[in-house]
Amino acid sequence: xxxxxxxxxxxxxxxxxxxxxxxxxxxxxxxxxxxxxxxxxxxxxxxxxxxxxxxxxxxxxxxxxxxxxxxxxxxxxxxxxxxxxxxxxxxxxxxxxxxxxxxxxxxxxxxxxxxxxxxxxxxxxxxxxxxxxxxxxxxxxxxxxxxxxxxxxxxxxxxxxxxxxxxxxxxxx
Numbered sequence: 001x002x003x004x005x006x007x008x009x010x011x012x013x014x015x016x017x018x019x020x021x022x023x024x025x026x027x028x029x030x031x032x033x034x035x036x037x038x039x040x041x042x043x044x045x046x047x048x049x050x051x052x053x054x055x056x057x058x059x060x061x062x063x064x065x066x067x068x069x070x071x072x073x074x075x076x077x078x079x080x081x082x083x084x085x086x087x088x089x090x091x092x093x094x095x096x097x098x099x100x101x102x103x104x105x106x107x108x109x110x111x112x113x114x115x116x117x118x119x120x121x122x123x124x125x126x127x128x129x130x131x132x133x134x135x136x137x138x139x140x141x142x143x144x145x146x147x148x149x150x151x152x153x154x155x156x157x158x159x160x161x162x163x164x165x166x167x168x169x170x171x172x173x
Contacts, residue, residue, distance in 0.1 A: 029166055032159025036166045045170040047163045051153050062087055062141045062153040063118070066125060066164065068171045081125040081167070085109065085141060086118045092144040097121050101136040101157070134161035 029036045031047075038045040048065035063086040085097060093114070098106035107129070109121040125133075133139070136157040144150055 030159075031163035031166060033156035034159040034163040036163055036170065038170050045167055047160070047167045049155060051155055059088070060086075060118075061151075062155060064139070064141065064155050066167060068167070081130075081164075082122050083125050083129075084120060084122045086120050087141070087143050088118050089114060089116075090146045091119050092146060092148070093119065095144045097141060097143040100140045100142070101132045102138060104132065106140075106142070130164065133157055134164065136160075 027038050029038075034047055034049050036045060036047050046065050046067040048063065050060040051062045051064075052059070053061050063084075065084045065086075066081055067084065068080045069082050083099075085099065087097065091097075091111075093111050096108055096110040098108055100106035107123075109123055112120045112122050114120070134157075139155040139157055140152050141155055142150060142152045
């Protein structure tokens, strides 16, 4: 299945209002394959990338984002930053998903919850994984459909290092 990477839009965790919603008056800065979108509130900044199946630009296959969480869930994360991954509905929840960077051992991430827009997995961005992302060229997000089919979706990491620095600056770190 041929895929291409497009980035835009605004992700708000299920812990926050909406997942596929649009952000009013957002300012966008592009870092190669990543986009930093900020609302007027510095806590409203998010670094993200969406991957679509060729010819289906309306429905993202994978949405990978990094954002600051001010809630208790942010404790233990690198400066309160969390990685959020969203995939379509009809996935095998018990299997969770896997995130691998440049052929390293995959990181297993359980799903947190599902909404009408898709299923979410999230984890705190620790310094070790951050360095791996910043040094990497491609991440692979893998999940299973309800039918047992494994789906692997590549996510470009080009620009993520500069994007993370921009996110921290915009978020007031």
